[in-house]
Amino acid sequence: MRDHSEMDLMLKGYGLTTAKILYHFPDHPHLLQSYIWQDYDLAPEFPVLIRFIEFWKTRLDGPLHSVVYTHQKLIAPNEWRKVDGEFVLH
Secondary structure, three states: OOOOOHHHHHHHOOEEEEEEEEOOOOOOEEEEEEEEEEEEEOOOOOOOHHHHHHHHHOOOOOOOEEEEEEEEEEEOOOOOOOOOOOOOOO
């Protein structure tokens, strides 16, 4: 996905996904640490986030406790209002 520009991704329907990941310390499993992750992803399947979580589970030592995420499409219909006139200075 990195070979596409951000604008190309947004035009293809990608939005910014932010995930707050809580995980256990490998040496002290009773302690939790947080990690914030952000990338462009497609809702509702979230293939990029799922791939990152799978990477975390297979390659990193800290077991996951929870993942909370939010997603925002960056290109969406704007709010329009009708303007009847224009006042120009200079």
